Amino acid sequence: MAYFFELLINGALTGLMYALVALGFVLIYKSAGVPNLAQGAVVMTAGYAVWLFMSMGLPVWLAIPAAMVVMFLFGLVVERLLLRRMVGQPIIMVVMLTLGLDILLRGLVPGILGSAPKSIDLGINFAPVIIGDVFINRTSLIGGVIAILLVGASLLFFRTRLGTKLRAVSDDHISSWAVGISVERAIGISWGLAGIAAVVAGALWGSAQGVDWTLSTLLFPAIAVVILGGIDSIPGVLVGGLLVGILGSVVPGYLDSYVGGSTRDVVTSVIILLTIMVRPFGIFGREDIERI
Amino acid sequence: MFYRLSGVYQTNYAADRKLWKIPADRWQVIAVLVLALMAPLYVSPLYLGSYVLPWVIWSAAALSLTLLMGMAGQLHFGFAAVMAIGAYSSIHLVRAGIPFEIALILSGVVSAVIGTLFGGAALRVKGLYLVMATLAMQYLVDWVVVNVPWISGGAHATLRTPAVNFLVMPIDSLAARYWLALGWAVLITLFFLNVKRTSFGRALVAIRDKDFAAAVIGVDPFRTKLAAFFTSSFLGGVTGAILAFCYYRAVTPEQFGFNVSIQLVAMVLVGGLGSVIGSYLGAGFVLLAPIFLTNAISSLAAAGWVPVSQNFLSHLPLIIYGAMIIGFLLFEPLGLAKIYDNIRKYFLVWPFRHAKS
Numbered sequence: 001m002a003y004f005f006e007l008l009i010n011g012a013l014t015g016l017m018y019a020l021v022a023l024g025f026v027l028i029y030k031s032a033g034v035p036n037l038a039q040g041a042v043v044m045t046a047g048y049a050v051w052l053f054m055s056m057g058l059p060v061w062l063a064i065p066a067a068m069v070v071m072f073l074f075g076l077v078v079e080r081l082l083l084r085r086m087v088g089q090p091i092i093m094v095v096m097l098t099l100g101l102d103i104l105l106r107g108l109v110p111g112i113l114g115s116a117p118k119s120i121d122l123g124i125n126f127a128p129v130i131i132g133d134v135f136i137n138r139t140s141l142i143g144g145v146i147a148i149l150l151v152g153a154s155l156l157f158f159r160t161r162l163g164t165k166l167r168a169v170s171d172d173h174i175s176s177w178a179v180g181i182s183v184e185r186a187i188g189i190s191w192g193l194a195g196i197a198a199v200v201a202g203a204l205w206g207s208a209q210g211v212d213w214t215l216s217t218l219l220f221p222a223i224a225v226v227i228l229g230g231i232d233s234i235p236g237v238l239v240g241g242l243l244v245g246i247l248g249s250v251v252p253g254y255l256d257s258y259v260g261g262s263t264r265d266v267v268t269s270v271i272i273l274l275t276i277m278v279r280p281f282g283i284f285g286r287e288d289i290e291r292i
Numbered sequence: 293m294f295y296r297l298s299g300v301y302q303t304n305y306a307a308d309r310k311l312w313k314i315p316a317d318r319w320q321v322i323a324v325l326v327l328a329l330m331a332p333l334y335v336s337p338l339y340l341g342s343y344v345l346p347w348v349i350w351s352a353a354a355l356s357l358t359l360l361m362g363m364a365g366q367l368h369f370g371f372a373a374v375m376a377i378g379a380y381s382s383i384h385l386v387r388a389g390i391p392f393e394i395a396l397i398l399s400g401v402v403s404a405v406i407g408t409l410f411g412g413a414a415l416r417v418k419g420l421y422l423v424m425a426t427l428a429m430q431y432l433v434d435w436v437v438v439n440v441p442w443i444s445g446g447a448h449a450t451l452r453t454p455a456v457n458f459l460v461m462p463i464d465s466l467a468a469r470y471w472l473a474l475g476w477a478v479l480i481t482l483f484f485l486n487v488k489r490t491s492f493g494r495a496l497v498a499i500r501d502k503d504f505a506a507a508v509i510g511v512d513p514f515r516t517k518l519a520a521f522f523t524s525s526f527l528g529g530v531t532g533a534i535l536a537f538c539y540y541r542a543v544t545p546e547q548f549g550f551n552v553s554i555q556l557v558a559m560v561l562v563g564g565l566g567s568v569i570g571s572y573l574g575a576g577f578v579l580l581a582p583i584f585l586t587n588a589i590s591s592l593a594a595a596g597w598v599p600v601s602q603n604f605l606s607h608l609p610l611i612i613y614g615a616m617i618i619g620f621l622l623f624e625p626l627g628l629a630k631i632y633d634n635i636r637k638y639f640l641v642w643p644f645r646h647a648k649s
C-alpha cells in the first residue's frame with residue numbers, strides 16, 4: 001500500500017509540474033487560437049536562460065525575474081515575427097510553424113550555450129520528504145505547490161482589466177476589434193505570459209533533471225494534459241495534470257515489470273487517444289460547433 | 293522560346309485530359325526519367341548510395357503522404373509508424389519464406405489495415421485534434437515495435453534484411469537497389485497523377501475542401517476518409533519495405549521515430565501540398581539542404597573564416613532544418629512546387645508577361 005501511495009503522490013506532483021508546462025500552451029491557445037507545439041522548446045530555452053543568469057553570478061531570486069523579463073520579450077518577438085503572419089492560414093501551417101520553431105530552438109539554444117546538461121541550484125534540498133512509509137520528491141513537492149499557486153494566479157489574472165481583455169479576445173477576435181481592444185497586443189501579451197510560465201516550468205524541471213534539450217520532450221505529456229483538461233481551460237490544466245501524472249506513475253509502477261518498461265509514453269498516448277475519441281474538447285474545454 | 297506556345301489552348305476534351313498537356317513538358321519528363329535511369333552510370337557510388345537513393349525513396353514516401361494530406365486534407369503526424377509497419381512486416385514475411393514481390397504487397401496490406409485504424413480518429417475529429425491523435429498513435433506503434441521482441445528482435449536489436457531477388461534481379465548491388473526504388477517511385481507517381489483524374493480522386497478533393505459539403509453532394513465521408521487512409525498507408529507501407537530493403541538493409545526502431553514523421557510532413561509542406569513535383573523537390577530539399585549547407589559551413593569553419601564552435605557545428609543541421617521549415621511557411625507557403633510553377637509560367641510565354649493556366 002505504501003508503494004501505491006508513493007506512486008500516487010509523486011505522480012500527482014509530477015503531474016502538477018506537467019501542468020506548469022501545459023499552462024503556457026493553454027494561455028496561448030486561449031487567446032490566439034494557436035497550438036504552440038514549441039512550448040516544450042520554450043521551456044527548455046527558459047531553463048537555459050535561468051542557468052545563464054545564475055552562471056553570471058546572479059542569486060536565484062534575481063535570476064528568475066531576469067529570465068522572466070527575457071522570456072516575456074522572447075514571446076512578444078516570436079508572436080510578432082512568426083505567428084502574426086500566420087493569421088488566417090490553415091491549421092497545418094501553424095502546427096508546422098511551431099514545430100519548426102521547436103526544431104530551431106532545440107538546435108540553436110544548446111548549439112550556442114552547450115549541449116551538456118546544466119544544473120540549476122534553486123536551493124532545494126534533494127533529500128526526500130518522508131511521511132510514514134512514503135518518500136516524496138522534494139522538488140516535485142515544491143513544484144506542485146508552485147503550480148497550484150501559478151494556476152490560481154492566472155485565474156485571478158483573468159479577472160483583472162487586462163485579463164478581461166484577453167478573455168474577450170479569446171471569445172471573438174472581430175468583436176473585440178469592434179469594441180476597441182487591440183487584438184494584436186492581447187495575443188502578444190499572452191505569448192509573453194506563456195514565456196513567464198515557461199520560466200517557472202524551466203527552472204523547476206531544470207533543477208529536477210538538469211537543463212538540456214530533453215526538457216523540450218516535456219511537450220508530449222503537456223499535450224496530454226491540455227487535451228484531457230480542455231485545450232482552452234486553465235483549471236483544466238490542474239485536473240488534467242493530476243490525472244496524467246497519477247496514471248503515468250501508477251500504471252507503469254505496476255505494469256513496467258511485466259511488459260519491458262517505458263509504459264509511461266503508452267499511458268500518455270492512450271490518454272490522448274481516448275480523450276479525443278470520447279470527448280475531443282476535454283473535461284473543461286469549450287465545444288466548438290462547426291458551421292459550414 | 294522553350295515551350296513554343298503562347299498559352300495552353302485545348303480544343304477538345306481528350307487534349308484537356310492528357311497527363312502532360314504541353315509537348316515540352318512531356319519531353320522534360322522523359323529526359324528526367326532517362327537521366328534518373330542512367331544515374332548509376334554517371335553518378336559516383338558514394339553520391340548514388342548516400343544522396344540519390346534516399347532522395348528517390350523519401351520522394352515516394354512524401355508522395356504517399358501527400359495523397360492523404362494534400363488531396364484528402366487529412367493531417368497525419370504518424371506516417372513513419374506506418375512505414376515502420378511496412379518495413380518490419382516485409383522483413384518477417386521474407387524470412388518466413390514468402391517471395392519478395394508478394395511480401396512487398398502483403399506488407400503494404402498490413403500497413404494499410406493498421407493505417408486505417410489511424411483513420412478511425414479522422415472520422416471523429418479533424419485539424420489539430422487529428423494531429424494529436426495520429427501523434428499518439430505514432431508513439432503507440434513505436435512502443436509496440438520496440439517492446440515486442442517478436443517484431444523487433446529486442447529493444448536495441450538491429451534486424452538485417454535477408455538477400456532477395458526482385459523478379460530475376462538480385463537486390464544486392466547498389467544499382468539494382470536504386471533501380472527498384474526508382475521503379476517504385478515512378479509507379480507511385482503514375483498512380484498519383486492518374487488518381488487525380490478518377491472519381492475517387494475527385495471525392496478526396498471534395499472531402500478536403502469540406503466534408504459536410506461533400507456529404508451533401510453524395511460523397512460518403514466515412515468511406516472516402518477510410519479509403520484515403522487505406523490507400524496512403526498501403527503506399528507508405530510498401531515504401532517502408534523498399535526503404536528497409538534498398539537503403540537501410542538493417543532496421544532499428546529509431547529509424548521510424550516521431551522525428552521522421554515530422555520530417556515527412558516537412559517534405560510535403562516544403563514541396564507544396566498535393567503536388568507531385570513538389571514531393572520530389574521537397575524530399576530532396578529537406579533531406580539534402582541541411583547536409584550540404586552544414587558541409588559548406590563546416591569547411592568555412594575549418595578554413596577559419598567563420599568562428600563557430602564544434603558544438604554549434606554539430607547542431608547546425610537541426611538549426612538549418614528548423615529555419616528552413618519556418619522560412620518556407622512564412623515566405624512561400626505553397627512550397628517549392630509554386631516556385632517551380634512560377635518559373636515554368638515565366639518561360640511558357642516568354643518573352644511576354646502573362647501566362648494562361
